Amino acid sequence: MPPVKDVYIAVIGAGGVGKCFLSQLETLSNRLTKNTSSLKLSLVLVSRSKKTLYSPQYTALPYSNLASSLDSSTQEPLSLPKIIEYLAAAPAKVVLVDNTSSQDVADAYPQVLEKGISIVTPNKKAFSGSYKLWQDIFSAASTSGAKVYHESSVGAGLPVISTLKELVDTGDEVTRIEGVFSGTMSFLFNSFAPTEGKGGKWSEEVKKAKDLGYTEPDPRDDLNGLDVARKLTILARLAGLQVESPTSFPVQSLIPKELESVGSGEEFMQRLHEFDGQMEDVKVQAEKEGKVVRFVGSIDVGKKEVKVGLEKFDRSHPIAALKGSDNIISFYTKRYGANPLIIQGAGAGGEVTAMGVTGDLIKVLERLS
Numbered sequence: 001m002p003p004v005k006d007v008y009i010a011v012i013g014a015g016g017v018g019k020c021f022l023s024q025l026e027t028l029s030n031r032l033t034k035n036t037s038s039l040k041l042s043l044v045l046v047s048r049s050k051k052t053l054y055s056p057q058y059t060a061l062p063y064s065n066l067a068s069s070l071d072s073s074t075q076e077p078l079s080l081p082k083i084i085e086y087l088a089a090a091p092a093k094v095v096l097v098d099n100t101s102s103q104d105v106a107d108a109y110p111q112v113l114e115k116g117i118s119i120v121t122p123n124k125k126a127f128s129g130s131y132k133l134w135q136d137i138f139s140a141a142s143t144s145g146a147k148v149y150h151e152s153s154v155g156a157g158l159p160v161i162s163t164l165k166e167l168v169d170t171g172d173e174v175t176r177i178e179g180v181f182s183g184t185m186s187f188l189f190n191s192f193a194p195t196e197g198k199g200g201k202w203s204e205e206v207k208k209a210k211d212l213g214y215t216e217p218d219p220r221d222d223l224n225g226l227d228v229a230r231k232l233t234i235l236a237r238l239a240g241l242q243v244e245s246p247t248s249f250p251v252q253s254l255i256p257k258e259l260e261s262v263g264s265g266e267e268f269m270q271r272l273h274e275f276d277g278q279m280e281d282v283k284v285q286a287e288k289e290g291k292v293v294r295f296v297g298s299i300d301v302g303k304k305e306v307k308v309g310l311e312k313f314d315r316s317h318p319i320a321a322l323k324g325s326d327n328i329i330s331f332y333t334k335r336y337g338a339n340p341l342i343i344q345g346a347g348a349g350g351e352v353t354a355m356g357v358t359g360d361l362i363k364v365l366e367r368l369s
C-alpha cells in the first residue's frame with residue numbers, strides 16, 4: 001500500500017454554504033478512509049468572523065459538535081495574516097476553503113497561493129475584483145504550483161466554469177453567453193411574476209429568498225445587480241475579455257432610489273415593502289404586452305459588450321418558464337452553432353453551492369503532487 005499522504009484543510013466561513021461544506025467534507029474524509037485511500041484529510045482550522053477553532057499541532061479537529069465547539073471556542077481569534085502564517089508552517093499540503101463573501105479574504109489570495117497553499121471557494125470577490133487582482137492570483141498559483149478553483153462562484157454547483165474553461169481550452173470560439181445567473185433573481189421573478197397565476201408581493205418574496213439562503217449575506221448585493229455583474233465579469237474574463245471590474249459595464253439596479261442611502265441591510269429589509277408599487281408597475285407593464293419580466297445578463301464576446309438588467313419575455317420562452325431558484329446559462333460557440341450549449345438547474349442554496357466547493361476540493365486533491 002502506498003504511504004498515506006496528509007492534506008490539511010482550513011475553512012474560513014461557516015454560514016449557509018460553510019455548514020453544508022463541512023458536512024460534505026466529513027463524508028468525503030470518511031469515504032477516503034473507508035476506501036483505504038492514500039490521502040488523509042485533516043480539518044485543522046474553522047473560523048467565522050469573530051471565532052476561530054484550530055489545532056496548534058495540526059491534529060485533526062473532530063467533526064462531532066463542530067458548530068458548537070466553534071461557537072464556544074475560547075481560542076484567541078486569528079487574524080488573516082496569522083491564519084496564513086499558521087497554514088504556511090504546516091508540515092503537509094494545505095487547502096484553504098473560503099466560504100465567506102469577504103473582500104479582505106479575497107484580496108489575500110495571492111499571498112496564500114504564493115506560499116503553496118491551494119484555494120477552493122464560492123466567493124466571487126477575488127475573481128470579479130480588479131483585473132490586477134485576477135492576474136496576481138493566477139500568476140501566484142502558476143509560480144508556486146498551488147491550485148485555485150472557484151466553480152461555485154457562478155451558477156453555484158452547476159458546471160458553468162469548468163464547461164467554459166473546457167470550451168476555451170479545446171479551441172472552441174465562444175461568441176455569446178447569456179441567461180439567468182442569479183438564484184435569488186430567478187426565485188424572485190418566478191414567484192413575483194409567474195407565467196400563470198398572480199404572484200406574491202415583491203418585498204415578501206425578497207424576504208423568502210433570504211430565509212431560503214439564496215441571497216448574498218446582504219440581499220442588496222443581489223438586488224443592485226452587482227452579484228450578477230460579478231458572475232458576468234468572471235465569465236467574460238474566462239472567455240478572454242479584459243473586463244476591468246463589475247461596475248465597468250451597464251448594470252440595472254432594483255434598489256428603490258429612496259432606499260439607496262439606507263445604512264443597514266436590516267433597515268433596508270424592513271422598509272422595502274413601502275416601495276412594492278415600483279416593481280408592481282414593472283410587472284403590469286410587461287403583462288400588458290402579454291409578457292413576463294426577468295433579470296438577465298449577457299456577454300457579446302465579439303463586440304466586447306456586457307450588460308445586466310430587466311428584460312421582457314414571452315411566457316413560452318425557456319427563461320420565462322424557469323422554476324424555483326434555477327439558473328439557465330447558454331453558451332453560443334463556433335462548434336455548437338445556432339443551438340447553444342445550455343446548462344440549467346438550481347443556482348443558489350447551501351447544499352448545491354457546497355457541492356461545487358467539495359467538487360473543486362476533489363479536483364485539487366487529484367492534482368496535488
Ligand SMILES: NC(=O)C1=CN([C@@H]2O[C@H](COP(=O)(O)OP(=O)(O)OC[C@H]3O[C@@H](n4cnc5c(N)ncnc54)[C@H](OP(=O)(O)O)[C@@H]3O)[C@@H](O)[C@H]2O)C=CC1
Binds near residue numbers: 014
Ligand atoms: N448562498 C448561496 O446560495 C450561494 C453563495 N455563494 C457564495 O458563498 C459564500 C458564502 O455564502 P453564504 O454561506 O450564503 O453566506 P453566510 O452569510 O451564510 O456565511 C458567511 C460566513 O462567512 C463568515 N465570514 C464573513 N467574513 C469573514 C471573515 N472576514 N473572516 C472569517 N469569517 C468570515 C461569516 O461569519 P459569521 O458566522 O460570524 O457571520 C459566516 O460564517 C459567499 O461568497 C456567496 O457569494 C455562491 C453561490 C451560491
Ligand SMILES: N[C@@H](CC=O)C(=O)O
Binds near residue numbers: 155156183184222348
Ligand atoms: N446570491 C447569489 C448566490 C449565488 O451566487 C444568487 O442568488 O445567485
Ligand code: NA
Binds near residue numbers: 153157158159161
Ligand atoms: Na458553478
